[in-house]
Amino acid sequence: MPFDKLFEAQLDALKAEGNYRYFADLTRKCGQHPRAKNHHDGGVRDVTVWCSNDYLGMGQHPDVVAAMARTAMECGTGAGGTRNISGTQHQHLELEQELADLHGKDAALVFTSGYVSNWAALSTLGARLPNAVILSDSLNHASMIEGIRHSRAQKVIWKHNDPEDLDRKLAALPANATRIVAFESVYSMDGDIAPIREIVEVAEKHGAMTYLDEVHAVGMYGPRGGGVAEQEGLMDRVTLIEGTLGKAFGVMGGYITGSAALCDFIRSFASGFIFTTALPPAVAAAATTSIRHLKVSQTERALQRRQVERLRARLDAEGIPHEHNPSHIIPVMVKDPVKTRMLSDYLMDEFGIYVQPINYPTVPKGTERLRFTPGPRHTDADIDHLVMALKVLWKQCAIARKTA
Numbered sequence: 001m002p003f004d005k006l007f008e009a010q011l012d013a014l015k016a017e018g019n020y021r022y023f024a025d026l027t028r029k030c031g032q033h034p035r036a037k038n039h040h041d042g043g044v045r046d047v048t049v050w051c052s053n054d055y056l057g058m059g060q061h062p063d064v065v066a067a068m069a070r071t072a073m074e075c076g077t078g079a080g081g082t083r084n085i086s087g088t089q090h091q092h093l094e095l096e097q098e099l100a101d102l103h104g105k106d107a108a109l110v111f112t113s114g115y116v117s118n119w120a121a122l123s124t125l126g127a128r129l130p131n132a133v134i135l136s137d138s139l140n141h142a143s144m145i146e147g148i149r150h151s152r153a154q155k156v157i158w159k160h161n162d163p164e165d166l167d168r169k170l171a172a173l174p175a176n177a178t179r180i181v182a183f184e185s186v187y188s189m190d191g192d193i194a195p196i197r198e199i200v201e202v203a204e205k206h207g208a209m210t211y212l213d214e215v216h217a218v219g220m221y222g223p224r225g226g227g228v229a230e231q232e233g234l235m236d237r238v239t240l241i242e243g244t245l246g247k248a249f250g251v252m253g254g255y256i257t258g259s260a261a262l263c264d265f266i267r268s269f270a271s272g273f274i275f276t277t278a279l280p281p282a283v284a285a286a287a288t289t290s291i292r293h294l295k296v297s298q299t300e301r302a303l304q305r306r307q308v309e310r311l312r313a314r315l316d317a318e319g320i321p322h323e324h325n326p327s328h329i330i331p332v333m334v335k336d337p338v339k340t341r342m343l344s345d346y347l348m349d350e351f352g353i354y355v356q357p358i359n360y361p362t363v364p365k366g367t368e369r370l371r372f373t374p375g376p377r378h379t380d381a382d383i384d385h386l387v388m389a390l391k392v393l394w395k396q397c398a399i400a401r402k403t404a
């Protein structure tokens with residue numbers, strides 16, 4: 001094909017640096033999370049998934065599955081249109097009400113994914129607010145970065161999780177700027193958590209709006225799963241909270257919550273909200289069921305915390321270096337793309353452990369890692385097996401240990 005050489009040249013470069021991506025071919029089996037089938041070399045093998053963002057296994061919760069199946073039987077598959085042209089189903093409105101309540105806000109707006117919600121909301125805010133300046137944490141997710149870029153608003157990057165740097169940068173802006181501070185709560189690759197209170201206080205001091213991505217926190221933090229801002233009692237001081245239905249809630253879709261005027265503004269002007277087919281009603285119903293469950297059930301969160309602590313303690317006991325952070329994410333730094341891929345392959349081939357290598361551009365080059373996300377359904381035996389496997393590999397591959 002005439003253009004394939006152009007494509008292949010760039011793919012070859014990726015392969016040469018070890019950053020080419022190979023997808024694991026999986027089949028999840030309902031009721032057996034985190035177990036899955038891995039299709040490999042024409043055969044099928046059982047694996048335990050250690051890198052799922054279905055953090056609490058809610059994607060296989062019987063009530064959630066039943067809600068999706070029942071709604072599909074009752075209403076069919078697709079929504080049948082954009083939200084404006086016949087696509088708004090009662091399930092969307094119920095879901096938005098549930099989300100607004102979860103975050104203690106007046107209103108919410110659902111998108112087809114968390115990526116789209118960030119992209120659409122930030123690009124609309126940045127493009128339409130007078131003299132908008134978006135102050136973006138240096139480690140913000142690609143969806144926020146793309147939204148900010150698309151808005152063409154002035155962008156100021158502040159030092160990751162550093163309210164003092166944010167303070168300086170806010171102070172340097174002209175008086176007529178509409179300031180928007182965009183950041184995350186749990187950063188998913190390092191597992192660190194933003195000092196939300198300090199950031200909100202700095203933003204308030206300068207009259208800035210706050211935009212908080214709680215994608216890796218909703219469902220898991222706070223007494224009702226409202227995220228870190230709920231846990232810290234700060235939800236009412238954050239202007240806009242954004243989240244996903246695809247991670248701890250186990251379904252699919254994204255959302256923003258905020259004042260009625262804010263949500264109406266995004267609803268009315270965001271291209272990424274207006275010109276796309278609404279989520280299937282069955283997906284919305286499943287998400288609502290999952291949110292409702294996690295608003296009252298502490299079981300999944302408590303068990304997740306227990307297994308996260310257990311894995312950390314076992315890694316420490318074996319001297320396997322991992323990043324210490326206050327979240328549910330356990331990054332094991334390998335710092336080399338080829339070695340990370342090799343470890344991941346060995347774990348899968350020899351031990352039935354699936355953990356995807358995390359490489360550039362998801363993380364900076366030289367910080368390649370394995371990222372483990374223990375959940376309530378990983379057993380103590382799963383953890384022992386994982387730690388035993390890592391111990392063997394660390395020895396074989398001569399990777400530095402913490403105590404060595």
Ligand SMILES: *Cc1c(COP(=O)(O)O)cnc(C)c1O
Nearest residue numbers: 113114115141188215244246253
């Ligand atoms: C995954 C992710 C998103 C996107 O959410 P999806 O629902 O998967 O599109 C947004 N922000 C952050 C920080 C994420 O990690």
